[in-house]
Amino acid sequence: MSASWQHCASCAQEIPETDTHARCPRCQGLLEVRHPAPATTGAALRALFDDRRGGANHRGPYSSGVWRFRELVLPTAADCILTYPEGNTPLLARPAVSAWAGARELLLKHEGHNPTGSFKDRGMTVGVTQARRIGATAVACASTGNTGASLAAYAALAGLPALVIVPKGKVAVGKLAQALAYGARTLVMRGNFDRCLELVDAASERLGVYLLNSINPFRLEGQKTIVFELLQQLDWEPPDWIVVPAGNLGNTAAFGKALGEARALELISRLPRLAAVQAAGAAPFAASFREGFARRHRVEPHTVATAINIGNPASYDRAVRAIRETDGVVTAVSDDEILEAKAVVDAAGIGCEPASAASVAGVRQLIRDGTIGTTDRIVAVLTGHILKDPMTVTFYHQEREPPPPRANRPVEIEPTLSEIERELRACLTT
Ligand SMILES: *Cc1c(COP(=O)(O)O)cnc(C)c1O
Numbered sequence: 001m002s003a004s005w006q007h008c009a010s011c012a013q014e015i016p017e018t019d020t021h022a023r024c025p026r027c028q029g030l031l032e033v034r035h036p037a038p039a040t041t042g043a044a045l046r047a048l049f050d051d052r053r054g055g056a057n058h059r060g061p062y063s064s065g066v067w068r069f070r071e072l073v074l075p076t077a078a079d080c081i082l083t084y085p086e087g088n089t090p091l092l093a094r095p096a097v098s099a100w101a102g103a104r105e106l107l108l109k110h111e112g113h114n115p116t117g118s119f120k121d122r123g124m125t126v127g128v129t130q131a132r133r134i135g136a137t138a139v140a141c142a143s144t145g146n147t148g149a150s151l152a153a154y155a156a157l158a159g160l161p162a163l164v165i166v167p168k169g170k171v172a173v174g175k176l177a178q179a180l181a182y183g184a185r186t187l188v189m190r191g192n193f194d195r196c197l198e199l200v201d202a203a204s205e206r207l208g209v210y211l212l213n214s215i216n217p218f219r220l221e222g223q224k225t226i227v228f229e230l231l232q233q234l235d236w237e238p239p240d241w242i243v244v245p246a247g248n249l250g251n252t253a254a255f256g257k258a259l260g261e262a263r264a265l266e267l268i269s270r271l272p273r274l275a276a277v278q279a280a281g282a283a284p285f286a287a288s289f290r291e292g293f294a295r296r297h298r299v300e301p302h303t304v305a306t307a308i309n310i311g312n313p314a315s316y317d318r319a320v321r322a323i324r325e326t327d328g329v330v331t332a333v334s335d336d337e338i339l340e341a342k343a344v345v346d347a348a349g350i351g352c353e354p355a356s357a358a359s360v361a362g363v364r365q366l367i368r369d370g371t372i373g374t375t376d377r378i379v380a381v382l383t384g385h386i387l388k389d390p391m392t393v394t395f396y397h398q399e400r401e402p403p404p405p406r407a408n409r410p411v412e413i414e415p416t417l418s419e420i421e422r423e424l425r426a427c428l429t430t
């Protein structure tokens, strides 16, 4: 099989697939991975992917929800693939969540079901596979938490040393715990995420460490499979909308690329529209969208949704393209809306971390303002697991004053049967 290659979106330079730079060596622009056309398209390609999903692949790379789509991810990686496996996440329908959002058909693609609890694993299996292919001696990333957790786990799998840089006080406890537990060298920096990324970007080039932030184009190849997999789960009948939380814009960019390729290869016959949802306190992309992308914004970010607490998104240019090419929209929701959406998703028995709930809050807002129709078919992506950020849950339900409308306060009782009976009765009558 002939090799893929990398293309610079800024200066059109083409470099080999196995070049070790995370950015264009000529202009420092962002790179894009391009693949040779697969041997088949349309129904035959769908059948190839559908066969691999079937019974015979309980083990090996094709049991992964990423590598099942190998021809569109990294065709030549065959014998060095590093996989848990990951992906194969559920597509959930919950009437309570649809009703809250005002949607007739809202499905939730729960990426919290990945090995380390977020979609980052889909990008990391490809990124760390590529690190091994190019003979990297160490890997590094800046992270709001989940990238670090994922890199730490996949580096352990690869037997590579990992360096993770996180902003002090702005990382949910579950994520920091994972980075430490999986054995990454973890640096806690006084500063925000954007500064962490700037520094690790500069340091990795100088020290020859392979950078695995989402500026790395191989990460995005893996993250495209969220879209391929959800289309496959819908028997290749595309929804009207795909809604995704947006921080550093890696996923928004990956989704746009995936949809463009799915259409070009006739996996689907029409394009769903993309909706990227930011937190109002960290919404530079939404600000640019409102101005028709006339200019790029940078902000000092502040949101409870730490995974999208980003003020200068690295994949801005790629994401603009994704929104334009899918006739997409970008919006922002407040922290209170995010937390209410999260409480609804949690109480439906699903659960997700705060950033993930931005997609559901975004669906409600876009239906209310008429952008999304009430009968449109919608898939919202839940990006991370509920246990990533237990402190936010505890604060919402147990501590916040006055209690928010959906707070579920624990009731403290004396150790008597009568108190239990009283509470049980109250429980049965409500
Ligand atoms: C990384 C992450 C995001 C943001 O994704 P981007 O690709 O940076 O826009 C959203 N939610 C969760 C849970 C994440 O880990």
Ligand SMILES: [Zn+2]
Pocket: 008, 009, 010, 011, 012, 013, 024, 025, 026, 027, 028, 029
């Ligand atoms: Zn370039």
